[in-house]
Amino acid sequence: ESTVVRFATELGYSGYPKMQQAMQEMIRDKLTSFQRIEVSQSRIGNGSVIEHVLNSDIDNIKQTIEETSREDFKNSVKAICNAKTIYIYGLRSSSALANFLGYYLGLIFGNVKVISTADRARLYEEMNRINKEDVMIAISFPRYSHHVSTAMKFAMDRKANVIAITDSMNSPIAQVSKYVLLARSDMATIVDSLVAPLSLINAL
Numbered sequence: 001e002s003t004v005v006r007f008a009t010e011l012g013y014s015g016y017p018k019m020q021q022a023m024q025e026m027i028r029d030k031l032t033s034f035q036r037i038e039v040s041q042s043r044i045g046n047g048s049v050i051e052h053v054l055n056s057d058i059d060n061i062k063q064t065i066e067e068t069s070r071e072d073f074k075n076s077v078k079a080i081c082n083a084k085t086i087y088i089y090g091l092r093s094s095s096a097l098a099n100f101l102g103y104y105l106g107l108i109f110g111n112v113k114v115i116s117t118a119d120r121a122r123l124y125e126e127m128n129r130i131n132k133e134d135v136m137i138a139i140s141f142p143r144y145s146h147h148v149s150t151a152m153k154f155a156m157d158r159k160a161n162v163i164a165i166t167d168s169m170n171s172p173i174a175q176v177s178k179y180v181l182l183a184r185s186d187m188a189t190i191v192d193s194l195v196a197p198l199s200l201i202n203a204l
Helices: 001-008 016-030 033-044 049-067 070-082 096-106 120-127 144-158 195-204
Strands: 087-089 111-117 135-139 160-164 181-182
Touching: 001 016, 049 111, 049 195, 070 135, 070 160, 087 096, 096 111, 096 135, 096 160, 096 195, 111 120, 120 144, 135 144, 144 160, 160 195
Parallel strands: 087 111, 087 135, 135 160, 160 181
Antiparallel strands: none
């Protein structure tokens, strides 16, 4: 046991549970759709589907409460309120979250721009005016979109405040953002669980 703990520490984790969590996240990201169906089937077994799904979402919200940085949340709100233009970017299932956030921020501010293109040329076109007076909110969950990471790097190069809404500090977009808001999303099923990210967005 002590060898395993030392090994985890040597890799840069605070302990074995943190290494285990990182491995689970990495494996979840690599699962194919068919494997996800198999995993969900083995998890639920003969139990109640609705109870399993709702309890999983409750667990995701509880973990989100524990893991999201209150400091980053407060700074994100401040950055949004002070921004000249608010850019929001999410692809695949995250585009639903981006549109939801964009709609409600649009009721409060008149400077919200939701981007939903996966075309690189079009993306740069839509972001060509971003600068240090702006904020970019990027939303990405497994399987992560490299387009979102690219857009964030571009926004960072332009000195904009960049906020990541994602599931883990190991997420590619967490590495290229100023503020990270973590929301748990158990992805070992065919359906993306967006309950905790949506709750976080409601709080924003």
